[in-house]
Amino acid sequence: MKILSIARVNLVRFLxxxxxxxxxxxxxxGIVMLIGAQFSGSFLxxxxxxxxxxxxxxxxxLRLEDGGGVEVKLFDDEDDMLLSVERANLSAGVVxxxxxxxxxxxxxxxxxxxxxxxxxxxxxxxxxxxxxxAGASEQIIATRFAVSKGAEPEAAATAAxxxxxxxxxxxxxxxxxxxxxxxxxxxxxxxxSSQLVxxxxxxxxxxxxxxxxxxxxxxxxxxxxxxxSVLTIVLGEALGRFAIVLTQGLYIMGATTLLFGVNWxxxxxxxxxxxxxxxxGAGAAMxxxxxxxxxxxxxxxxxxxxxxLAALGGSMLPLExxxxxxxxxxxxxxxxWANEAFAELVRRDxxxxxxxxxxxxxAAFAVALLAIAxxxxxxxxxxx
Amino acid sequence: MHAVWLIAKNxxxxxxxxxxxxxxxxxxxxxxxxxFNLIFGGGxxxxxxxxxxxxxxxxxxxxxxxxxxxxxxxxxxxxxxIELTVLDGRAAxxxxxxxxxxxxxxVLPIGMSDAVIAGQDANIExxxxxxxxxxxxIAASIAEQFALGARTANLSVATAxxxxxxxxxxxxxxxxxxxxxxxxxxxxxxxxxxxxxEASAFFVAGLSVFFMFFIAGMSITSMLEERREGTxxxxxxxxxxxxxxxxxxxxxxxxxxxxxLTVLVIVSSLIMGxxxxxxxxxxxxxxxxxxxxxxxxxLVGAFAKTPEQAANLQAIVAVxxxxxxxxxxxxxxxxxxxxxxxxxxxxWFLRGLGDLAGGVAxxxxxxxxxLMAFAVAFGSVGLVVAGKAMQP
Numbered sequence: 001m002k003i004l005s006i007a008r009v010n011l012v013r014f015l016x017x018x019x020x021x022x023x024x025x026x027x028x029x030g031i032v033m034l035i036g037a038q039f040s041g042s043f044l045x046x047x048x049x050x051x052x053x054x055x056x057x058x059x060x061x062l063r064l065e066d067g068g069g070v071e072v073k074l075f076d077d078e079d080d081m082l083l084s085v086e087r088a089n090l091s092a093g094v095v096x097x098x099x100x101x102x103x104x105x106x107x108x109x110x111x112x113x114x115x116x117x118x119x120x121x122x123x124x125x126x127x128x129x130x131x132x133x134a135g136a137s138e139q140i141i142a143t144r145f146a147v148s149k150g151a152e153p154e155a156a157a158t159a160a161x162x163x164x165x166x167x168x169x170x171x172x173x174x175x176x177x178x179x180x181x182x183x184x185x186x187x188x189x190x191x192x193s194s195q196l197v198x199x200x201x202x203x204x205x206x207x208x209x210x211x212x213x214x215x216x217x218x219x220x221x222x223x224x225x226x227x228x229s230v231l232t233i234v235l236g237e238a239l240g241r242f243a244i245v246l247t248q249g250l251y252i253m254g255a256t257t258l259l260f261g262v263n264w265x266x267x268x269x270x271x272x273x274x275x276x277x278x279x280x281g282a283g284a285a286m287x288x289x290x291x292x293x294x295x296x297x298x299x300x301x302x303x304x305x306x307x308x309l310a311a312l313g314g315s316m317l318p319l320e321x322x323x324x325x326x327x328x329x330x331x332x333x334x335x336x337w338a339n340e341a342f343a344e345l346v347r348r349d350x351x352x353x354x355x356x357x358x359x360x361x362x363a364a365f366a367v368a369l370l371a372i373a374x375x376x377x378x379x380x381x382x383x384x
Numbered sequence: 385m386h387a388v389w390l391i392a393k394n395x396x397x398x399x400x401x402x403x404x405x406x407x408x409x410x411x412x413x414x415x416x417x418x419x420f421n422l423i424f425g426g427g428x429x430x431x432x433x434x435x436x437x438x439x440x441x442x443x444x445x446x447x448x449x450x451x452x453x454x455x456x457x458x459x460x461x462x463x464x465x466i467e468l469t470v471l472d473g474r475a476a477x478x479x480x481x482x483x484x485x486x487x488x489x490x491v492l493p494i495g496m497s498d499a500v501i502a503g504q505d506a507n508i509e510x511x512x513x514x515x516x517x518x519x520x521x522i523a524a525s526i527a528e529q530f531a532l533g534a535r536t537a538n539l540s541v542a543t544a545x546x547x548x549x550x551x552x553x554x555x556x557x558x559x560x561x562x563x564x565x566x567x568x569x570x571x572x573x574x575x576x577x578x579x580x581x582e583a584s585a586f587f588v589a590g591l592s593v594f595f596m597f598f599i600a601g602m603s604i605t606s607m608l609e610e611r612r613e614g615t616x617x618x619x620x621x622x623x624x625x626x627x628x629x630x631x632x633x634x635x636x637x638x639x640x641x642x643x644x645l646t647v648l649v650i651v652s653s654l655i656m657g658x659x660x661x662x663x664x665x666x667x668x669x670x671x672x673x674x675x676x677x678x679x680x681x682x683l684v685g686a687f688a689k690t691p692e693q694a695a696n697l698q699a700i701v702a703v704x705x706x707x708x709x710x711x712x713x714x715x716x717x718x719x720x721x722x723x724x725x726x727x728x729x730x731x732w733f734l735r736g737l738g739d740l741a742g743g744v745a746x747x748x749x750x751x752x753x754x755l756m757a758f759a760v761a762f763g764s765v766g767l768v769v770a771g772k773a774m775q776p
Contacts, residue, residue: 018693018696019696019699019700022696022700022703023699023700023703027703027707030707031707031712031713034707034713034721035713037721038713038715038721044517045518056569067521067525068521069517069518069521069522069524069525070521082574082576083579085576086576086577086578086579086580086742087579087580087735087738087739088578088579088580089722093576100569104568104569109566109567109568109569109570110568110569110570111569111570111571111572112569112570112571112572113571113572113573113574114571114572114573114574115573115574115575115576116573116575116576117575117576117577117578117580118575118578119578121437121518121522122576123464123465124437124465124466124518124522125522126465126571126573127460127465127522127525127526127529128521128522128525129571130525130529130571131525131526131528131529131532133567133569133571134529134532134533134536134567135528135532136569137536137567137568137569138532138535138536138539139539140568141536141539141540141565141567141568142536142539142540142542142543143543144565144568145540145541145543145544145562145565146540146543146544146546146547146549149544149549149550149558150549151543151544151547151548151549152547155547156543156544156547159542159543159546159547160539160543162546163539163542163543163546164539166542167503167535167538167539167542169505169531169535170496170499170500170505170506170507170508170530170531170534170535171505171506171507171508171531172507172508172509172510172524172527172528172531173507173508173509173510174509174510174511174512174520174524175509175510175511175512176511176512176513176514176520177478177481177482177511177512177513177514178481178482178483178484178513178514178515179514180514180515294402294403294404296402296404297403297404297407299404300404300407300408300411300412300598301407301412303412304411304412304415304416307416307712308415308416308419311416311419311420311423312419312422312423316420316423316424317423317424322423326422326423
């Protein structure tokens with residue numbers, strides 16, 4: 001019973017802390033929303049086009065837009081467009097000369113400017129522009145050819161227009177192959193599960209400052225002075241940490257389901273990951289609380305450890321996109337196993353039985369962390 | 385002025401004795417930047433790395449048109465636009481696109497040359513991997529452009545025939561002439577500079593400002609601590625101006641901030657190979673960023689009654705501004721979010737560094753100006769509010 005009351009006091013203190021409202025309840029949802037917003041936009045490269053009115057320019061823009069490979073953004077100032085390319089707001093830019101129609105009508109040839117940075121996909125987009133230019137040029141070329149053979153310009157232009165619809169064509173058909181890396185994934189799904197893992201661990205670690213404070217203020221020692229065994233105190237603190245981390249997890253899971261319609265897969269599987277990972281978070285918090293003496297230092301290290309481990313464990317970039325070496329490194333973080341478990345549940349419709357390995361490894365992490373922390377706490381409390 | 389310096393010196397000594405300044409100011413941002421850089425490499429967006437797209441070609445046509453297409457592909461390889469894999473048939477193309485070993489495959493069908501020469505329809509197939517939309521688009525554009533070339537020649541002959549200026553029996557000979565016609569509109573390329581920070585410098589820059597907020601916040605929290613411990617009253621009883629207390633404590637934060645940012649810039653360029661650009665420009669931006677951050681934190685902290693409250697408020701502002709600037713979740717360039725992000729001084733620091741990366745020291749001036757405006761606006765209000773908050 002004492003264990004429960006120590007745990008309860010910890011949870012109540014956590015919930016009463018006013019910064020909890022922001023860091024535990026507002027911030028995670030904000031980040032999930034930001035990540036989701038990144039997935040809502042199109043991933044097409046953006047191509048700037050500087051154009052004045054003209055038949056050729058209109059045709060060219062239409063072809064670029066209909067091609068489906070780029071998003072076209074119109075500009076009316078060349079320097080502005082160049083700066084956008086340089087700042088990577090655009091992948092590349094196209095400059096259509098103002099007198100293009102006039103030059104072509106007089107039988108001349110012209111140049112369309114193409115600007116890109118050396119990095120990114122910009123240089124390759126030149127091919128897309130070249131295709132559109134070739135398409136917009138075909139009737140003019142055909143007209144000129146006929147005229148060179150003696151046809152009347154106007155008659156030739158009309159004939160070219162008519163022939164364009166009838167002439168045999170070499171077409172290009174497209175198909176898509178392969179299994180998408182992220183199939184069955186909603187806009188907010190990846191962000192929600194990866195941030196769930198990140199924030200549960202982060203909240204656990206930053207909460208460890210309370211354990212240090214308890215020791216600094218002598219509260220822990222006073223508790224040990226009452227007829228309460230050291231084991232009870234340690235277990236109570238650990239249970240309190242567990243309750244806090246679990247609260248964070250439940251909140252993110254519940255709120256993202258309600259607000260963003262996030263799919264968490266099999267509910268039993270999701271609950272199992274949530275509980276086991278809460279134990280991992282509690283273990284890490286106890287470890288920090290037991291080893292650090294200064295809560296400010298612990299706070300700094302906690303942020304680095306929580307964000308760093310989360311990044312290494314695939315909470316910032318999905319594990320599937322890691323290099324092979326990095327994938328091996330990731331296996332040493334509990335986060336990677338939690339993220340993998342959610343990937344199985346959400347993307348591959350797994351149930352609890354399919355993620356036993358992941359749950360087992362996380363449980364091992366939790367047991368190891370709690371064992372080391374308890375041993376250390378025990379000696380710290382009895383020494384004082 | 386002497387009082388300001390004395391207070392600053394005292395604060396500096398106190399803070400250096402407490403090792404957390406080193407953890408927050410140097411070790412934390414470096415460690416995180418190192419991890420981020422390891423994971424994201426150059427791949428946060430398409431900035432920083434030249435990209436080679438991997439395209440496969442299966443030519444089962446066996447005729448002159450197919451050969452001409454291969455020549456086009458070879459020239460694109462020579463230009464460094466693509467990496468080419470020769471595939472020996474449609475099945476191989478499908479398999480390679482399926483497993484993602486190439487981004488897209490172009491299949492030239494049997495009898496394509498005959499069909500093109502006869503003015504009939506033929507179909508080039510582009511098979512793209514589902515996760516490589518850009519490569520698929522480029523491959524399709526290469527094929528389309530080539531197909532358009534063949535089509536334009538046919539169209540030219542058809543037009544000449546329709547206007548009756550050539551005889552049908554000459555059509556075959558004319559096709560060769562028509563396909564040799566030069567393009568009427570060519571493409572001239574302009575190489576733009578890259579005004580974007582490369583990945584490793586971006587992470588160090590973003591994270592160092594994030595942690596800078598916490599260093600900057602310490603000046604006002606230390607004032608609140610002094611008030612609680614009663615040493616502030618003693619300080620105010622001395623014959624010095626009230627503002628000099630805040631100024632002194634802020635000066636300590638500014639000095640620590642500049643030193644830690646400078647160390648970060650130097651260390652990251654030595655061990656992570658981060659490229660920061662012109663050192664004078666970087667210096668200006670560091671100064672502007674530190675002043676802006678200290679000013680904002682002073683104002684925010686001044687609204688608090690206890691050091692804990694101040695630390696909480698400051699942490700909230702720090703995290704929010706860093707999130708807005710894309711430090712934790714980098715934004716796709718050009719979108720609404722990247723415009724909103726300009727509300728945060730962090731973003732201006734990053735933008736200034738980006739402008740600097742592609743240019744000279746003077747390119748840092750606009751961003752420096754904005755950072756100084758942040759510093760003056762928040763700093764002056766902050767001094768007034770903090771001055772009132774000092775009443776013991």
